[in-house]
Amino acid sequence: MWDITMTTATMTLQVEKPIEALPSSAKAVFSLLVDGKPRTLNEMVGSVSFSPRTIRNALNRLKEAGLIVAKFNFRDARKPLYQLKAG
Numbered sequence: 001m002w003d004i005t006m007t008t009a010t011m012t013l014q015v016e017k018p019i020e021a022l023p024s025s026a027k028a029v030f031s032l033l034v035d036g037k038p039r040t041l042n043e044m045v046g047s048v049s050f051s052p053r054t055i056r057n058a059l060n061r062l063k064e065a066g067l068i069v070a071k072f073n074f075r076d077a078r079k080p081l082y083q084l085k086a087g
Helices: 024-033 041-045 052-064
Strands: 068-071 081-084
Touching (some): 024 081, 052 068
Antiparallel strands (some): 068 081
């Protein structure tokens, strides 16, 4: 009988997707946030020609890519503020 023991090391790999690889909706949202001003989803809906659902998906892709952060909104806790990630 053979006894083979294998150990696997867990590695964390951070890969930031370049903006060019993202869909047009994510590029549009990214371009809105370039000025550094935090915005809510509703503020972005009024500025680009995409549905709220599409913008929400774009925000999720940008967060996954490590390009933006969601901050707590003290004026309305139900509506997070999104802005570019510093650094």
